[in-house]
Amino acid sequence: MRKGNVHLVSLEGLAKIFQLIDQVFPFHVIINRELEIIQLGKNFKKIDEVFTVGNSFTDHFEIVKPIIETSFQGFSNKEKEAFILSIIGKDLSFKGEVVTYEEEGIILFLGTPIISNSEIFLKYNISLSDFAAYDSSPDFLFSMQAQENSYREIKSLVKELQLNKRRLLRSNSSLQQFAYVASHDLQSPLRTVISFAQLLEEKYGKNIDPIGKEYLDFIIVGTKRMQQLINDLLEYAKVEQAQANFEIVDINTLVEKVTFDLQFDIKKQNAKLEFSKLPSIYVNLTLIKQLFQNLFTNAIKFRQLDDPIITIDFEERETEWQFSVKDNGIGFDMEDGKKIFEIFQRAVGLESYEGTGIGLAICKRVVEKHKGKIWVESESLKGTTFYFTISKFLSRSFK
Amino acid sequence: MYGIVNKGIRDMVIRNHGESVWEKIVVEAGCQEDFFMSMEVYDDSITYDLVGAASKILRTPVHDILVAFGEFWMIFTATEGYGNALQIAGNTFPQFLDQLDDLHRRLGTTYRDLIPPSFVCEEIDDQTLKLQYHSHRKGLTSLAIGIVKGLGQKFGMEIELKILKKKEDIGYDEFLVKYTLMQNETTKKLNLNIKKLNNEKGKCPFSEFRGAS
Numbered sequence: 145m146r147k148g149n150v151h152l153v154s155l156e157g158l159a160k161i162f163q164l165i166d167q168v169f170p171f172h173v174i175i176n177r178e179l180e181i182i183q184l185g186k187n188f189k190k191i192d193e194v195f196t197v198g199n200s201f202t203d204h205f206e207i208v209k210p211i212i213e214t215s216f217q218g219f220s221n222k223e224k225e226a227f228i229l230s231i232i233g234k235d236l237s238f239k240g241e242v243v244t245y246e247e248e249g250i251i252l253f254l255g256t257p258i259i260s261n262s263e264i265f266l267k268y269n270i271s272l273s274d275f276a277a278y279d280s281s282p283d284f285l286f287s288m289q290a291q292e293n294s295y296r297e298i299k300s301l302v303k304e305l306q307l308n309k310r311r312l313l314r315s316n317s318s319l320q321q322f323a324y325v326a327s328h329d330l331q332s333p334l335r336t337v338i339s340f341a342q343l344l345e346e347k348y349g350k351n352i353d354p355i356g357k358e359y360l361d362f363i364i365v366g367t368k369r370m371q372q373l374i375n376d377l378l379e380y381a382k383v384e385q386a387q388a389n390f391e392i393v394d395i396n397t398l399v400e401k402v403t404f405d406l407q408f409d410i411k412k413q414n415a416k417l418e419f420s421k422l423p424s425i426y427v428n429l430t431l432i433k434q435l436f437q438n439l440f441t442n443a444i445k446f447r448q449l450d451d452p453i454i455t456i457d458f459e460e461r462e463t464e465w466q467f468s469v470k471d472n473g474i475g476f477d478m479e480d481g482k483k484i485f486e487i488f489q490r491a492v493g494l495e496s497y498e499g500t501g502i503g504l505a506i507c508k509r510v511v512e513k514h515k516g517k518i519w520v521e522s523e524s525l526k527g528t529t530f531y532f533t534i535s536k537f538l539s540r541s542f543k
Numbered sequence: 544m545y546g547i548v549n550k551g552i553r554d555m556v557i558r559n560h561g562e563s564v565w566e567k568i569v570v571e572a573g574c575q576e577d578f579f580m581s582m583e584v585y586d587d588s589i590t591y592d593l594v595g596a597a598s599k600i601l602r603t604p605v606h607d608i609l610v611a612f613g614e615f616w617m618i619f620t621a622t623e624g625y626g627n628a629l630q631i632a633g634n635t636f637p638q639f640l641d642q643l644d645d646l647h648r649r650l651g652t653t654y655r656d657l658i659p660p661s662f663v664c665e666e667i668d669d670q671t672l673k674l675q676y677h678s679h680r681k682g683l684t685s686l687a688i689g690i691v692k693g694l695g696q697k698f699g700m701e702i703e704l705k706i707l708k709k710k711e712d713i714g715y716d717e718f719l720v721k722y723t724l725m726q727n728e729t730t731k732k733l734n735l736n737i738k739k740l741n742n743e744k745g746k747c748p749f750s751e752f753r754g755a756s
Contacts, residue, residue, distance in 0.1 A: 262627030272632045272642050272649070283652040286628050290653045293624045294582050301578075 158248065169254045170274055171238060173229075175201045177216045177249035191236065191268045205229045208237065219251045220244040227253065236268055256281045324381040327374045334374065338367045376502035379434075380487065383509045386431055390538050393429050395422035395467075399456060402436045406444070413444050419456035425465055426538055431510040436469070438503040439530050443471035445497060448525070463536055464516060470529040475522045485518065507532070514538060544590050545654055546579035547623065552593050553577065555615045564600060571596035581623070584656045587680065606685040613689015617697050636698040636722050637672055640664050640691070660687065670723055673707070676716040684709075684716050691720060699725045 162183050165172055174183040179201040188195040195204060202214055208228040212218035219242050230237040240255020256279050257270065265271070275282055341363045345352075352360065396419075403410060403417055410417075417440075443454045455470040476484075483489045487505040507530075511518040515535035522528040556565045569577040572592040579585065594612075598605045621629060632646045633639030640662055647659035660678040667673055676687040688704055695702035700722040708717040 262631050265631040266627070269634075270631065271634055271638070272645055273638070277645070280649075280652065282631065283649045285631070286625075286650050287653040289624050289628050290582060294580070296624070297580060 158250075165252065165254075168276060170276055171240075171256050173201070173205070173253040173255075175251045175253075179214065179216070182250075187270060187274045190270065190274065191231070192234070204232055206232055216244070216249065216251065220246060227255065228258070229253065229255065234268075236264060259285050261285075320381055320384040323377055324385060327378040327381060330374050331371070331378075334367055334371050338364060338371065341367065373500050373502075376500045376506075380502055380506050380509070383431060383434070383506050383513070386428060386513065388538070389428050389430075390426050391429060392424050393427050393432060394424045395432075395458075398429070398433055399436060402433060402440060405437065406440055409441070409444050413447060413452055415444050415447075415452040415454060417454050417456070422456065422458055423460065423465065425534060426536070427514060427534060428510075431513060432534075435507050435510045435532070438507050439469040442503060442530075443469065443473055443528070445499070446471070446473040446475075446528070448472065448474055461533075464533040465536065466531060466533045468529050468531045470527065472527040475524045475526050475528050477524055478520075478522055484520065544585060544587050545581065545657065546583045546585055547581035547620075548590055549579040549585060549593060550581060550623075551616055551619045552590070552597070552612060553579070554619055555612055556597060560601065567600050568593060568596045571600055582654070591682075605682075609683065609685035610689035610692070613686045613691070614693035614696065616690055617693035621697075636695060636700045637664065637666065639694060639698070640672070640674065640720075662687075667719075671719065671721050674718045674720050676718065677714075678710075687716065688718070691718070695722055696725075698722075701725050 162174065165174070166183065166186070170185045170187045172183070172185045173181060173188075176182050181195075181197050181199050181201055181204070184195055184197060206229065207214060208230050210222050210225050210227070212222050223242060223244055225241070226239060227242050228237055228239050237258045238253075238255040239258050240253055243252040243254065244250070245252075256275070257264070259265075259281050262285055272282055341360060345357070345360055345364070349357065349360075399417070399419060399422065409415070440454060444452050450472060453472050455468075457468045457470070459466045484501075485504050485508040488501045489505075490499070490501040508518050511532045511534070515538060516533035518530065518532040520528060520530050553565060556568060565577070572589070572595065574589060574593065594605060594608055597603070597608050601608070617629075620626075629646075633642045641664045643662040644659075647657065647661075651657045651659070658679050660676060660680075660683070663675040663677070665673040665675075674691065676684065678687070684706075691704060692702045701724070703721040703723075705719045706716065707719050708715075710716050
């Protein structure tokens with residue numbers, strides 16, 4: 145019996161225990177007081193034919209951990225500790241624990257191979273069936289492989305994403321350049337068409353019949369509209385190409401400047417601007433000025449019979465500023481709420497008003513360049529409120 | 544089902560028919576995305592939809608698609624990094640088949656949501672066995688046939704398979720499986736194919752995402 149127990153096990157009983165151990169622990173070693181192997185798990189023979197009952201434990205094994213004297217007493221003193229045994233001359237180790245039966249002079253090592261890769265298994269002819277069902281060592285191998293696969297997948301995905309990001313940046317940059325160059329270069333021939341159409345009307349207008357005049361008017365109106373579209377596209381391209389240039393801007397002063405720039409329209413439409421003290425924030429002055437200007441212009445343009453009233457408000461939040469620009473205009477159906485921020489898109493029912501549908505697309509890009517978002521709440525005939533946020537954490541460059 | 548299954552279908556289609564066909568299948572199946580993470584669980588319906596769509600686009604019966612996928616599965620999992628792990632699962636065709644349940648049980652500690660099928664073998668003689676295939680899922684008998692055939696190929700075995708009983712009648716499928724050693728030329732050809740697949744994997748680090756050409 146083990147330490148502290150009184151009875152000894154009969155030889156017959158011992159044989160049964162050995163038999164049981166043989167069935168349950170396929171990688172066990174039983175040695176006697178003289179360190180002779182008296183029983184070996186069946187898998188040791190598969191690993192190497194040299195494993196033989198009767199040989200000394202030290203002929204085949206080396207104790208890696210714990211550091212003990214290789215003796216019965218040495219084993220006995222370290223019961224319950226994790227043991228690591230390596231097979232002499234082979235790159236195969238076992239982990240397990242030791243049980244000593246002092247009275248009977250028996251030491252049991254109950255362990256399992258340490259698995260670091262499957263090559264070891266193939267090398268030593270061990271397969272899954274050689275492990276006891278309760279032994280989770282091979283599971284670790286699958287776990288490791290799954291982890292490696294996931295890592296590989298994520299790494300490839302990141303590479304793919306980086307590649308796509310670079311492609312997108314390149315294509316975006318080319319598109320911006322194209323929009324800028326195209327809109328810039330288109331101005332000149334367009335001006336020529338308009339000028340000569342107007343000259344034609346002035347000089348030869350009397351000789352042109354009413355239908356011809358109507359056609360000429362179509363040409364002039366169409367080309368002017370095209371000029372407006374190109375101008376707006378150019379503005380949009382400028383926003384895209386704008387550098388960060390962030391600075392502290394007093395929004396009160398900025399709103400006053402915008403009001404001054406729009407004074408003609410404001411006076412003509414008898415519009416009123418209402419706002420309490422607005423904050424000073426870190427932004428790109430030119431872009432934010434354009435943002436307010438576009439929103440005010442919209443509020444004045446889409447007025448009802450009542451005088452336009454524009455209310456500006458803000459809210460400070462932990463990471464951002466939230467502004468709102470509210471009007472009492474004609475409003476629109478909220479189904480168009482997202483569409484209106486797309487380039488050349490306009491809300492249904494507002495097509496008859498002047499404009500190209502680029503102003504709000506510019507607002508969206510300006511806000512995005514300030515790491516914010518823009519949205520709208522509107523109700524037909526009740527007015528519209530535009531909300532936008534500006535991040536408090538802007539880096540020195542647009543990303 | 545785990546993403547590795549859908550990934551396998553994708554890989555098989557791209558290898559055999561090209562990326563454009565796979566894109567058509569994805570559209571036909573109504574899949575929102577065609578990228579699958581191996582370790583993530585996806586709804587079974589995605590896999591069924593992909594197989595159904597593949598059958599329609601490739602004008603091939605679902606049975607044939609599933610058999611082909613089952614055969615491909617052994618090669619695919621090996622090239623996906625499970626080759627060595629699969630090698631320790633058994634040294635012979637009958638041994639591997641007999642240990643499939645144990646293999647799945649052990650994989651279950653990593654793939655926690657795994658609902659694997661069960662394969663129960665009964666040896667008839669040294670070239671014949673009776674195999675029961677139990678699955679919680681419907682309509683995958685053909686996949687099991689493919690897997691057994693693929694497993695046979697892995698061990699260089701010619702497989703003859705006969706359905707003895709059907710799931711509809713007894714709750715599981717029962718097959719009689721005869722396995723004989725392949726002729727040398729066939730084995731050589733198969734080994735060459737596996738080697739080729741492995742080389743392709745090695746050359747293209749993004750093959751899981753863009754598919755090997």
